[in-house]
Amino acid sequence: MIIVLQIAIGIVGLFLAVFLEVLFLTLLNFRMMLLFFFLARKRVDWKLLLVVTTIMSLILDVVLHYRLGTNLLLFTVSTGILFLLSFIFSVDEDGIPMYVSTFIASLGFYLVNQLLPSLFTTGTAGFLDAKIFFVLVLKAIVTTGLVWLGEVLVSRFRDRGNSKQIRLK
Amino acid sequence: MKRLKKTFSFSGQQLLFLFLILLTIAFILLDSTNLLTPLRSGISFLFEPVSVDASEIGMEIKEYAKTITHVSEFKKEFNEMKIDIYEKDVNNAFYHTLLEEKEALEKQMNLAKKDTKFLTAKVIGGDNISSLRINVGGKDGVKEGSVISFSNMFVGIAEVVDKYGSLVNLPYSKDSSFEVFITPVGVEEGVVTEGVKVLSKAVVKGMGDHISIENISKDVDIKEGDIVVTNDSKVGTYLVVGKLTGLSSNPAETSRSATVLPLVEYSNLMTIFVSVE
DSSP states (O other): OHHHHHHHHHHHHHHHHHHHHHHHHHHHSOOHHHHHHHHHHTTSOHHHHHHHHHHHHHHHHHHTTOOTTHHHHHHHHHHHHHHHHTTTSOSSSSSHHHHHHHHHHHHHHHHHHHHHHHHHHHSSOOOOOHHHHHHHHHHHHHHHHHHHHHHHHHHHHHHHHHHHHHHHO | OHHHHHHTOOOHHHHHHHHHHHHHHHHHHHHTTTTTHHHHHHHHHHHHHHHHHHHHHHHHHHHHHHHHHTHHHHHHHHHHHHHHHHHHHHHHHHHHHHHHHHHHHHHHHHHSOTTSOEEEEEEEESOSSSEEEESOOGGGTOOTTOEEEETTEEEEEEEEEOSSOEEEEOTTSTTOEEEEEEEOSOOSSSOOOTTOOOOEEEEEEEOSSSEEEEEEOSSSOOOTTOEEEEEETTTEEEEEEEEEESOOOOTTOSSEEEEEEESSOGGGOOEEEEEOO
């Protein structure tokens, strides 16, 4: 029964996630999925994250009329950057190194997002100049800021949960 | 063995990256074939409506935000458009003035006496009941007593003439009094000429709020709607003043009286003509 409920919530969540992603993409040209991916990366089991990321990426590829696998490639690039940076400093522990790596991974995501989808669909890489690059840097900064905000909110929720648990004891 | 196992174990992040690479390559390669078409169709069927709705809502919000952020620009544009509309209104008014003048000139050329010289004048004010001010005066050849007409219709007499303008006395004015004759001929569309049937001679007097006609002969068959035509040396001959209306029917009177209803609405006149001999 719980599994059925979880599946139902998951399906509704998928629709909601697609709605929010397209809404923010139209409104601010901003990828909410990336934000959720960064927040979930440390907390959710990698298998579940892989499944959800794959499904969402495929859905977004279809609704954004990209070639299948394009969004997955964007997340792969971000994960790859984080993986490479993990050799230099810790990318998982809360602190400046984590936010720096988040910023670099976000910038990589947005750069690839600017160049590759067009390359896959039309054979020509997307246009990139200094102004667009500046906008992408700005987006990466906003994403990093939102990740920081998300981390703060999640840690507060966690603290409140813990305090409740302590009281119950 | 335990140490060896630990050496070769992958972290979750590494495995995630590894599987993401594999899945990405797999999907990109498979999408180049037609194998994933059913999957694409299925996803499209389920999620495209949600995407379209979200996109539309996003566009609407964006439009609202754009409107709010560009409100000063819109205000500027609105003011510019307002000025533009005013300019167009001015041009339009000018065009209408030209059109009115053209029509007045056409009527004048068709219906006015051919042997008289006319001066085109514009009405620039006056009370429109007993007097009108026009933009031509002594400098243009207007004299006191000059007759002002509009096609074949009598408008008034130049009462006061200055260098650059004149005051025209309309038939409504209490100072206005001249001789006329009454004819049954419908002269609205044509020129009154000599030899027209004269039913009776009479005198027209301005009463301020209406034009009275007196001394109409009792013996002739005069009816309402008959035309009143000027027949006075000071106002000239054969100009239509108006129609007869409100004809008196008192048998005790020696003559009949009536009211003259002008054929031209003096308040609507813009272009009129001054006869200059």
